[in-house]
Amino acid sequence: MKSPAKSLTQLPKRALDLDWRLVLLLISSVTFFTYISISSSSAAAIPISLPKAASFKSILHPPNHRPNPTRQLNGSRIAVCLVGGARRFELTGPSIVERILRVYENSDLFLHCPLDSNAYKLQLLSDAPRIASVRIFKPQPVPETESQLRVLTPSNSPNGIQGLLQYFHLVEGCLPMIKAHQEKNNFTYDWIIRTRVDGYWSDPLGPENFIPGKYVVPPGSSYGGLNDRFGVGDYNSSVVALSRLSLISQLDSAGLTQLNSETAFKAQLSTQNVRYTTKRLPFCVVSDRQYPYPVGRNGVPVAALSSRGPLSGAKCRPCKPVCSGTCVGPMMSGLYRSWSWTEWANNTLELCDAHGEWEEGWETVFDNSAGKKLALARKRIWALNMDKCVDGFEKFKKRAAHWVGPSDAEICGLGLKKPA
Structure with missing residues (x-):
């Protein structure tokens, strides 16, 4: 009598292959569930280690999804005072x-400028994302x-004390414009950027320059005080920094005398207990x-405008540099560091010979340094009738929320010839 079971050698090849697959599947399943059981029971005893570079911050914000500082600042209210x-x-x-x-597209532009033969060029600002207020005024002596x-x-x-007062008037003139815009729209700015025309x-101006509780100015070009060619700070510190005329009486009460623009600016912040720092x-x-x-000395x-910089507000012009590389160090090292000095290390500075007028062909030098887009803007202004x-x-006027100034024809007529 034959046994009902066949030996493995008697099974067809297809059935043999199928049996081995089933066996392997069973073995894999048993191994997996055993591993899970062991891991669960010993989880408290065996810590899970992450690679050294990993952290909760990197887990919550993977590299492609980490917070963008510029985008975060765009959630703040920023005023840009341009004078x-x-x-x-x-x-x-x-x-x-x-x-x-355009870096801070939610920022509001406040323009405070004198009417002169170059004021027609200000229409380039019509490309700004947001224009809150413009005041173009006819200059008058400041009492x-x-x-x-x-x-x-x-x-x-260059123009004695009257020159200083005119500059201080320009800077402080932004404040009433900003305050009026705030009152009209019922909010307060988080930050104010003050820069020059x-x-x-x-x-681009980087987000690292916005430091809560500190007013940021450039290093160098300090003339015994603080570089006053740019500043950014929170609203309260900026109100102090922009109050160039109003705070002179307090400097007088403190017994301070014979101050230039930079030393007056430093005293202004110090006497009002505004902390400041410098950043290139x-x-x-x-x-x-x-x-x-x-x-x-x-x-x-x-x-040279083409210097790799950052130049932190140093004087510049488009030129073919007459001093670069190893030439720069000896000359800059001879300057008083607390006067007109600016950072020059690591080949970041090239120097012009500025004893005369701008050199012939400077337009090409500028266009090559600035790039095609900025070169086209220059040519567009020069081609205006x-x-x-x-x-x-x-x-420009239609895009501004508030406008005070002469007529368009008067502004343009000062710089361009009227049609015959």
Whole structure:
């Protein structure tokens, strides 16, 4: 009698393969459940170790989803106070739009500028994302008080004490504009950025410059005090920093005398207990002024606008550098560090010979440094006629929430010839 079971050798090959698959599946399942059981029972005894680079922060915010500091700041209310004359605004204006206003697209622009033959160039700001308030005014002498004459010095100011007062008036003029906009819309700004119309920005203003409880200014170009060519801070510290005229009487009460713009600015913050810090910033002040070269101990270095920087508000112009690399160190090391000095290490600075007018062909030098987009803006301004200028200001005016200034024809007529 034959046994009902067949030996393995008697089974067909297909059945043999199927049996082995079942066996392997059973073995894998038993092994898996055994491992889970052992792991669960010993979890308390055996800690789970993560790679050294891992952290709760990196788990909650993987690299592709980490908070963006700039995006976070765009959730804040930011006012940008832009002041000064528009002498070379076809070079500087587009960089301010691209590297400050478009970086912080929710920021509100406040423009406070004198009417002059270059004011028509301000229409470049019509490309700004948000324009809160514009005031273009006809310059008038600022009354000089005994307090101001005691506190301030005319030394090294191109227009004496009146020049300082005009500058202070420009800066402080932003405050009533900002306060009026806040009251109208029932909010308070978190931050105020104050910068100059003649500042050329080579890179964006970074979010690391917004420091709660501290007012940030550039290093260098301090002239015995603090560099006052740019500042950013929270609302309360910015109100103090912008009150250039109002606080002179308090400096007088403190017995301070013979202050230039920079030493007055430092005293202004110190007497009001505003903490400040310096951080290198990617901008320079485009200047037509002429300065001796080579640079003496009390001289003013003029940087090539193409310098790798950041230049932190040093004077600059578009030029073919006459001093770079190993030439820079000996010259800059000879300057008083607390006067016109600016950071020069690591080949970040190239120098112009600025004893004369801007060199022939500077336009090409600028275009090559600034790039195609900013070069096109320069050419667009230079190609304006009266009609296009008026149309440009109409567009600018329509985009502003508040506007105070002369007529478009008056602004354009000062800088452009009227049609015959």
